[in-house]
Amino acid sequence: MAVSSTALVDEVVADVVDRVRGTLEDVFAAVAQVAERTTAIAAVRAAGRAPTTADLAALRPLLHERLRRRHDLISGIGFIAEPGLLGDVPAWLEWWQNHGEDGLRPLLPDLDPGTSAYSDYTHWDWFALPRATGERAVAGPYVDYLCSDEYSLTLSVPVQHGGRFLGVAAADVYLRHFEAAVLPLLRRLPAPAALVNARGRVAASTDPRHLAGSLLRSVSGRSCGPIPLTLVTALPAPRP
Amino acid sequence: MSKLSNGALHAVFAPVGNLARVDAVVRRLADAIELGLLADGEQLPGESELATRLGVSTVTLREALMALRQQGLVTTRRGRGGGSFVTAPDQPRTARLGHRLADWSTEELRDLADHWAGVAGTAARLAAHRTEPEDLVPLQRSLEEFEAARDPAARGRVYGRLHVELAAAAQSARLTKEEIRIQAEIGALICLALGEDDARAAVVELHRALLRAVRDGDAELARSLAERRVQDAMERLIGLRLTVAG
Numbered sequence: 001m002a003v004s005s006t007a008l009v010d011e012v013v014a015d016v017v018d019r020v021r022g023t024l025e026d027v028f029a030a031v032a033q034v035a036e037r038t039t040a041i042a043a044v045r046a047a048g049r050a051p052t053t054a055d056l057a058a059l060r061p062l063l064h065e066r067l068r069r070r071h072d073l074i075s076g077i078g079f080i081a082e083p084g085l086l087g088d089v090p091a092w093l094e095w096w097q098n099h100g101e102d103g104l105r106p107l108l109p110d111l112d113p114g115t116s117a118y119s120d121y122t123h124w125d126w127f128a129l130p131r132a133t134g135e136r137a138v139a140g141p142y143v144d145y146l147c148s149d150e151y152s153l154t155l156s157v158p159v160q161h162g163g164r165f166l167g168v169a170a171a172d173v174y175l176r177h178f179e180a181a182v183l184p185l186l187r188r189l190p191a192p193a194a195l196v197n198a199r200g201r202v203a204a205s206t207d208p209r210h211l212a213g214s215l216l217r218s219v220s221g222r223s224c225g226p227i228p229l230t231l232v233t234a235l236p237a238p239r240p
Numbered sequence: 241m242s243k244l245s246n247g248a249l250h251a252v253f254a255p256v257g258n259l260a261r262v263d264a265v266v267r268r269l270a271d272a273i274e275l276g277l278l279a280d281g282e283q284l285p286g287e288s289e290l291a292t293r294l295g296v297s298t299v300t301l302r303e304a305l306m307a308l309r310q311q312g313l314v315t316t317r318r319g320r321g322g323g324s325f326v327t328a329p330d331q332p333r334t335a336r337l338g339h340r341l342a343d344w345s346t347e348e349l350r351d352l353a354d355h356w357a358g359v360a361g362t363a364a365r366l367a368a369h370r371t372e373p374e375d376l377v378p379l380q381r382s383l384e385e386f387e388a389a390r391d392p393a394a395r396g397r398v399y400g401r402l403h404v405e406l407a408a409a410a411q412s413a414r415l416t417k418e419e420i421r422i423q424a425e426i427g428a429l430i431c432l433a434l435g436e437d438d439a440r441a442a443v444v445e446l447h448r449a450l451l452r453a454v455r456d457g458d459a460e461l462a463r464s465l466a467e468r469r470v471q472d473a474m475e476r477l478i479g480l481r482l483t484v485a486g
Contacts, residue, residue, distance in 0.1 A: 116277075117397035123378055143408035143416045151413045199372045201411075213370055213411030 009190060013222055016185045017231050020195060021224045023181050027074060027155050027171050028136060030066045035159045035169035037062055038079045042161050050087030056094040063096045064104055066171075071098055073181060076107070076147060076172035079159065080127060085166055093121070097148065097172075107147055118146055130158035130168045138228050141175050141203050141212055151175040151213070153203065175212055179204050192235055196221070198228040207235050253285075253293040261296045263343065265304035266311075267425070268294070270340055273313050273326055274393075274428035280328035284314070287324075311339070337432050338484045344429075346478050352426060353474035357467040359418050360403060364450060364466030366410035368459035376455055379405045383447055387440075395440075396431035402447060406466070409454065426477075433476035442472060 041055050056079060063077050078095035086092055095107040110116035121127055124146065125139035136157040144152045156170035182204045186193050192207030200215045210216055221232035272278045284290055291301040305324055308314040315327045382401050389395040400423035407419040434440050446469045453462040 110277075117401040123381065141411065143411065143413050145404055145408055145416050145420065149413055149417050149420075151411070199374060201370070201372075215370055215372065 012188055013231065013233060016188060016193075017222050017224050019185050020182055020229065020231070021227045023073070023178075024138065024155065024173075024224075024227050024229075026070070027173060028157070030070060030074060030077065031136075031155055031157050031169050031171050033062060033066070034059065034077060034079055034171075035157050038159045038166065038169055039161050042085075042159075042166050050085070052086055052088040053092055053094070054088075056081075056086075056092070059094055060096070063094075067096060067098045067104055073173055073177050074098070074171045075150070075152075075174050075177065077170070078107075079167055079169050080121060081167040082131070082165055083122065091119070091121070095147065109146065121146065126154035126156040126170050127168055130156050131165055134158055134160070134165075138197065141197070141201060144172065148172060148174070153178055175203070179212070189233060191233060193231060193233045194235060195224075195229045196232050197230075203229060209237075210235055253290070261300045262303045262307065265294055265296060265301060266307045267340070267343065269304070269308055270311065270313055271424070271428040273328075274337060274340070274431075278326045280326055282326045284324040284326065311336075337429060338480075341429055341432065341477070341481050342484045344481060346481055349474060349478050349481060352422070353470060353478075356422050356426070356474070357470040359407070359415055359422065360470050361463045361467040363407040363410040363412065363415045363419065364454060365459045365463040366412060366415075367406055368454045368457050368462040370411045371409045371454060373455055375409055376451060379409065379451055383444065383451065386447075387444055392431050392435065395434060396427055399430060399434065399443070400427045406450075406454075429477060430473055432480055433473050439476055443469070446472065 037059055038056070041058055042051050044055075059079060066077050067074060076095060076097040078093060080095065081092045083091040089111070091111045093107055093109065093111075096104055097107055099105050109118065109121075111119045111121075113119045122131075125142070126137065129135075129137035129139065136155070138153060138155055140153040141151055142154075144150055144154070150172075152175060153173045154170055155173065156168040159166045159169055182195060183206065186195070186204065186206045189206070192205070192210075194205035194207060194210050194216060195203045196216050196219065197203055200217050200219070202210055202212050202214050202216055205211055216232060216236070219230075219232045219234070219236065221230040221234075223230050269278070269284075278284070285293070287298055287301055287305075291298045294301065296304075305314055305316065309316060313327060314324050316322070316324045379402070382398060382405055386395065386398045386402060389398055400420075403423060404416060404419045407416040410416075434443060446465060450462060450465040450469060453465055
């Protein structure tokens with residue numbers, strides 16, 4: 001229900017921000033588990049030999065369980081190896097996707113630069129940001145033409161062992177699913193509002209003039225804390 | 241059989257349109273072989289799986305495979321361990337592509353150019369509104385890669401990526417998918433039009449100007465440059481088409 005008095009609005013804004021944060025923290029919790037399990041796999045192998053794709057297959061029960069349990073929000077999840085990490089292949093994604101009625105399926109992209117122009121995944125934000133900063137990252141919204149052809153957010157965390165960067169654990173949240181989760185929250189606000197990422201790109205909005213994908217430059221709002229999204233409640237007029 | 245579910249092969253094996261399905265399947269698979277998406281000696285999926293994935297009947301698929309065999313691009317072996325295999329033909333690459341180009345009428349090429357220009361132009365206009373300089377970093381990288389690419393197949397692959405990345409910069413999943421589909425349809429042949437040094441230099445110059453317009457937020461300039469880029473490439477291709485027999 002919409003509210004109007006200033007104090008009440010502040011309270012609702014704080015609550016909305018908390019819940020948006022909680023929604024994505026749930027996804028990060030799943031990603032953190034994948035990271036932890038991957039580190040353990042890599043650690044076991046560190047002494048004797050390089051880990052292999054066969055070792056990473058041990059992640060599958062966890063990945064499948066997370067995809068099934070959070071099918072409302074998580075559409076893809078897995079580990080993406082730093083090129084050169086694995087002993088048997090130059091590069092690898094242990095990545096599983098939920099195809100709805102068609103079940104869970106692995107993503108098997110062509111990682112041979114000799115045949116695919118899309119073989120190098122290291123420049124995508126979901127890989128490059130955690131590698132550069134050592135911190136978790138929210139990439140997007142962006143069109144994920146590598147994995148799903150969907151407009152998505154990808155949440156990723158660096159996987160490290162003994163000071164070495166091994167790759168990233170990550171999960172995909174299709175924007176339509178994110179929208180379904182946060183629109184009921186935004187609708188509680190008395191005026192149109194938008195969630196904006198660190199680059200000023202709208203991730204969800206109740207203002208038809210500023211929809212997902214558009215840019216909102218130089219606006220201020222309430223930060224979602226450690227999640228790099230800002231709730232903007234005073235939206236500018238559209239450009240002429 | 242190799243990793244058949246990768247992104248590019250998704251496009252190769254995505255359902256073909258309703259009309260002239262045999263031709264469409266022949267074109268799709270022949271282009272994939274030209275682009276190296278399907279390698280010499282690679283086994284194609286079984287007939288029923290391939291037919292399902294391409295969205296055609298098995299009869300249509302068999303007709304298409306027959307045409308591909310006649311072109312020397314596919315060999316079929318019977319019995320245990322049998323199936324359809326990609327065969328790299330012994331004809332020079334450009335001669336084969338010329339043969340493929342002759343399958344297209346100039347009217348079909350012109351129609352495809354119009355459609356492609358619409359997609360690319362809209363994508364560029366939206367990208368100008370919706371990108372920050374950081375979003376354009378991968379696009380700059382691709383342009384440098386395109387300039388550096390020496391062999392025609394590599395050049396063709398990166399050329400497609402230039403277009404796909406711009407559609408993704410528009411923040412539109414539909415436009416991106418449409419660009420991927422268009423690249424699967426015409427990508428190998430466009431390489432023919434990029435054979436000359438001056439043609440490539442023109443592509444690079446136009447693409448660089450386009451990225452500048454997108455970066456500066458000049459939506460109308462971005463749109464017209466994107467349209468011109470498609471029209472220039474297709475004009476060269478249609479020019480080539482008129483020099484081949486058939």
